[in-house]
Amino acid sequence: MTDDADGDSRDLPRDSLHDPSKDPLFGLDKEEGPLGSPIFANRDLLVVGTVPEEDRIVGRDPEIEAVANEIRHVVHGEQPNHVIILGETGTGKSLVTQHVSRRAVQSARALQVDAGSVYVECKSHNTETRVARKIAMDLESDANAGIDIPRFGLGSTEYFSYAYEILNDHYDGVIIILDEVDKLDNSVDILHELSRAREAGHTDAYIGIIAISNQVEYGKKLNARVESSMRTSEFVFEPYDARQLELILEHRRDAFRDEVLQDGVIPLTAEISADEHGDARKAVDILRLAGDLAERQDETHVKIDHIEQAKEKAEVDQVKETIEVTTPQAKLILYALAKLNLHREQPYRTSEIYDRYELVARDVRSNVVSDERVYQILKKMSLIGVTESTRVGGGPNQGVYLEHELLRDPDIVLSAVLRSDDRLKELEGV
Ligand SMILES: Nc1ncnc2c1ncn2[C@@H]1O[C@H](COP(=O)(O)OP(=O)(O)OP(=O)(O)O)[C@@H](O)[C@H]1O
Ligand SMILES: [Mg+2]
Incomplete structure (x- = not known):
């Protein structure tokens, strides 16, 4: 034994x-x-969601100063201006706003002014009640007000009352940041409520609102709708250019061990990201993915080739994330369209895509939906930005039909679809 x-x-x-x-x-x-790790000294510096420390925020000084100028009154216990910040994804809107409001609160407190700030991510607090609850709860814990706010069962009016009560007792002024404000189901009402609270006698504290959105058109419309009742300054954060992205990445170089990054790696990452639309999040992402690849391949350096591979992986990840929410049938249709485009890149008619889809559906032993359904799904796909549908024809003796163009590289779409659908993976033998 x-x-x-x-x-x-x-x-x-x-x-x-x-x-x-x-x-x-x-x-x-x-x-x-x-x-x-032979590659990373501090990988966390490149992880999405890590908010960089102050000295790593670079290339946005004019924007930082402009936003600070709008809210500076809160530092002296006066009414700050309201601000709307617009700009494409990854242009530093959330970062700059949080940085500036944090500094304003610190300066105010250094001058014995009771200022605060509340950051509301509207994606997860997307109704008036949720926003009001978040504001009340955050103020409560920041001020240590000792009020037991019920988590459930109240409406927005009650939660706002709690917030105003805490503001009255503990604050001279507060900056309320509504990030991704387009995700709210009634942003205009909420902006009205908060901007009029003092005038309406609900609270003595000054409330400054910063509303942020990457839906530029939505933001402009919103501004037009609220302008009559609240004076707002609007800023559009332009995409970063290659030089700014390079600066941002250089300030994270210490995520890697000394000498690990081969010459040219940071400029190339910056250039690729600027080419797309100057998204700093994506640039940081690509650099991290390249490091991961080098590590996995047991290499001692991050090379140009790793950046190329990382770029592709970042794009596949992005398309995969976008199509993840679609149905299994939609994936078969997208696969059919990607295959057609691999053969020849051009827009295809619904009927052409349908023929290919039918073969694919039979190959993976799926049921086959009607051509009307395929048409509907293709139209939906254009809404999430994977394809674009255009109406063609309509001349004399000509029918009208839709053509669908793949907006991404067919190889990227194919990899993304294969990674999100086991039946297709099996079909391709990967
Ligand atoms: N000026 C900058 N300096 C350093 N890092 C930056 C800068 N701008 C953006 N970043 C990096 O990019 C990430 C994304 O920036 P941020 O969250 O501010 O984008 P955003 O404009 O709010 O995008 P979205 O519309 O998608 O929310 C940040 O977490 C940070 O790592
Ligand atoms: Mg943001």
């Missing part, structure tokens, strides 16, 4: 069994150990 047990353990790799700190499953058998 005892012998057997000994015999067993002799056959197994000792390190993995007896020394979890060297488990090869997690790459711990290598010299450097877990935190001793």
Whole structure:
């Protein structure tokens, strides 16, 4: 018995069994150990969602000053201006706003002025009640007001009352940031409520609102609708150019070990990202993915080639995320359209796509939906930005039909669809 047990353990790799700190499953058998990645010194600096420290925010000084100028009154216990910040995704809107309001609160407090700020992510607080609750709860915990606010069962009016009460007792002024304000179901009402609260006698504190959106058109319309009741300054954050992106990435160079980044890697990442639409989030993402790839391939340097691969992976990830919400039938249709485009890149008619789709659906033993349904799904797909549908024809003796163009590289779409659909993966034998 005892012998057997000994015999067993002799056959197994000792390190993995007896020394979890060297488990090869997690790459711990290598010299450097877990935190001793040969590539990264501090990978967290490049992780999406990590908010960079102040000295890493670069290339936005004029915007920082402009926003600060609008809200500076709160530092002195006076009415700040309301602000609307618009701009495409990854242009630093959330970052700059949070940075400026944090500094305003710090300065105010240094001058014995009771200022505060509340950050509301409207994506997850998308109704008036949720926004009001978030504001009340955050003020409560910031001011340590000692009020027990019920989490459930109240409406927006009650939650706003709690917020106003806390504001009255503990604050001279507050900056309320409504980020991704386009995700709210009634943003105009909420803006009206907050901007009129003092005038209406609900609170003595000054409320400054900063509303942010990456839907530029939506933001402009919103501004026009609220302008009559609240004076707002509107800023549009332009996409970063390659030089700014390079600066942003240079300030994260210490995410990597010394000498790991090959010459030209940062400028190339900046250039690629500027080419698309100057999205800093994407630039940071590509750099991290390139590091991950180098590490996985047991390389000691991040090379130009890793950036190219990372760019593709970032794009596939993005398309995959977009199509994740679509139905299994939509994936078959997208696969059919990608295949057609691999053959020749051009717009295709619904009927052409349908023929190809039908073959694919049969190949993966799926049911086949009607051509009307395929037409509907294609129209929906154009709404999420993967395809574009154009009406063609209509001349004498000509019918009208829709043509559908793939807006992304067919290889990228194909990889994304394959990664999100097992039936197609099997069909392609990958
Ligand atoms: N000026 C900058 N300096 C340093 N890093 C930046 C800068 N601007 C953006 N970043 C990086 O890009 C990320 C995305 O920026 P941010 O969240 O501010 O974008 P956004 O404009 O709010 O985009 P979205 O509309 O998608 O919410 C930040 O977390 C940060 O890592
Ligand atoms: Mg944002």
